[in-house]
Amino acid sequence: MTDILVVDDERDIRELICDILEDEGFATRMASNSDECMAELTREPPGMMILDIWLKDSNMDGIDILSTVKRDNPGVPVVIISGHGNIEIAVAAIKQGAFDFIEKPFNIDQLMVVIRRAMEVSRLRRENSALRRQDSGGDEMIGGGAAFKLLKSQLDKVTKSNGRVMLTGGPGSGKEISARYIHAHSARADAPFVTVNSASIIPEQMEEVLFGRESPERGVEQGLLEQAHGGVIFFDEVADMPLGTQSKILRVLVDQSFTRVGGASKVRVDLRVVSSTTRNLTEEIAAGRFREELYHRLNVVPIDVPSLEERREDIPDLARHFIERFNRDQGLPLRALGPDAEAMLQTMRWPGNIRELRNVIERVLILGDGTGPIEARDLPGQVAEAGDDDVALSTGLTTLPLREARELFERKYLMAQINRFGGNISRTANFVGMERSALHRKLKSLGVVTTNKAGARVAQVGESQEG
Numbered sequence: 001m002t003d004i005l006v007v008d009d010e011r012d013i014r015e016l017i018c019d020i021l022e023d024e025g026f027a028t029r030m031a032s033n034s035d036e037c038m039a040e041l042t043r044e045p046p047g048m049m050i051l052d053i054w055l056k057d058s059n060m061d062g063i064d065i066l067s068t069v070k071r072d073n074p075g076v077p078v079v080i081i082s083g084h085g086n087i088e089i090a091v092a093a094i095k096q097g098a099f100d101f102i103e104k105p106f107n108i109d110q111l112m113v114v115i116r117r118a119m120e121v122s123r124l125r126r127e128n129s130a131l132r133r134q135d136s137g138g139d140e141m142i143g144g145g146a147a148f149k150l151l152k153s154q155l156d157k158v159t160k161s162n163g164r165v166m167l168t169g170g171p172g173s174g175k176e177i178s179a180r181y182i183h184a185h186s187a188r189a190d191a192p193f194v195t196v197n198s199a200s201i202i203p204e205q206m207e208e209v210l211f212g213r214e215s216p217e218r219g220v221e222q223g224l225l226e227q228a229h230g231g232v233i234f235f236d237e238v239a240d241m242p243l244g245t246q247s248k249i250l251r252v253l254v255d256q257s258f259t260r261v262g263g264a265s266k267v268r269v270d271l272r273v274v275s276s277t278t279r280n281l282t283e284e285i286a287a288g289r290f291r292e293e294l295y296h297r298l299n300v301v302p303i304d305v306p307s308l309e310e311r312r313e314d315i316p317d318l319a320r321h322f323i324e325r326f327n328r329d330q331g332l333p334l335r336a337l338g339p340d341a342e343a344m345l346q347t348m349r350w351p352g353n354i355r356e357l358r359n360v361i362e363r364v365l366i367l368g369d370g371t372g373p374i375e376a377r378d379l380p381g382q383v384a385e386a387g388d389d390d391v392a393l394s395t396g397l398t399t400l401p402l403r404e405a406r407e408l409f410e411r412k413y414l415m416a417q418i419n420r421f422g423g424n425i426s427r428t429a430n431f432v433g434m435e436r437s438a439l440h441r442k443l444k445s446l447g448v449v450t451t452n453k454a455g456a457r458v459a460q461v462g463e464s465q466e467g
Helices: 011-021 034-043 061-070 089-094 108-136 146-158 175-184 201-211 243-255 281-286 292-297 308-330 339-347 353-367 402-420 424-431 436-444
Strands: 005-009 028-031 046-052 076-080 100-103 165-168 193-197 214-215 220-223 232-236 258-261 265-267 272-277 301-304 448-453 456-461
Touching: 005 011, 005 201, 005 308, 011 028, 011 108, 011 424, 028 034, 034 061, 034 220, 034 456, 061 076, 061 089, 076 089, 076 108, 089 100, 089 220, 100 108, 146 175, 146 301, 146 308, 165 175, 175 193, 175 232, 201 243, 243 258, 243 292, 258 456, 308 339, 308 353, 308 402, 339 402, 402 424, 402 436, 402 448, 402 456, 424 436
Parallel strands: 005 028, 005 046, 046 076, 076 100, 165 272, 165 301, 193 232, 232 272
Antiparallel strands: 214 220, 258 265, 448 456
């Protein structure tokens, strides 16, 4: 994508332009008609195009080719040239997305100025795309626990296809990161990844944002669907999409085409669709808030993204990852994670999941004193007491008799430790200082059982102990 494709039906003109460009160090290709042009585009998109608006003995004129290029390869700048130019043609070309318009016979210096600007734009677009891929790739898929391994195994399987994927899970659990992982490891990795934040778009503007618009004043404005052509479009919180828009998205999925707002011609797109939701879409369908047909189109491969509480083994690795990232991106202190802080993080509740953990780590690094290891007392809500032997008691414990309070504490303490170690009884026993057999007896007496959830063992109170 670093060469220049010259399309002109006059042999002398295209050879002259190519000779000038090659003298300036540019690689070139030539096409004499629309068929040759489309063949070259299919073989490999160029860095930019110089396109004659009038092409003799061709099925398409320059404007038709321009429209096709802007649809299929929107990142390729197109400079229109014409020996029959007028202001109307120039305006029409610019509205269709042309980078510039030059009349024949052209001034070589003028031509070179335009070409250098266009190639610089092309280069910057490629670099920007590469940076986005680097920033949003699979490097944030951090973990090693059973639940994480199950998730990653499922994601790896779907990267090899173009099947539609529905990601479900709580807020902040990592659904967008999972979607970006699918994109980064698929055959579409070099193509765009476009996010549609359904909850943040004003319903009245949803269709313009998605489909784009055409108007005499502003010409063609691409929507998110068109920008995602060839790549992946990610419908984040798809349940928040208005019902009317849902019907039109359903049609796009069926036809792989749509019409811009205010436009008349069909725009064809090649898209892979990944969606996410925190809601139960079956309930949304029953309540009349989500179209059942769209649900079945999107939910080809359902993948549940586990909560952070189901991934407690991964919390230390995630915390260290965020510490390193904040140090690299913001210059915050590169602090170690102390063992007491690590244990505290693994036993805390995380209703906001990975996003909440990220925020906690950032807060500690910003407000913390010094560069030493992060301790439990540095964490939000953990107040340093007067002495090391002081322990804060909850109101619930202090109202119970000693035997009941001890039993409640032991149950909650051991459940927290088991979940911290991903259901591994041996590691739990080693940490709490008990023999494995003794721990099993204690858990049985307390009514604590372990069950499989999201690929990991999770401790919970048995039915006989509840209520």
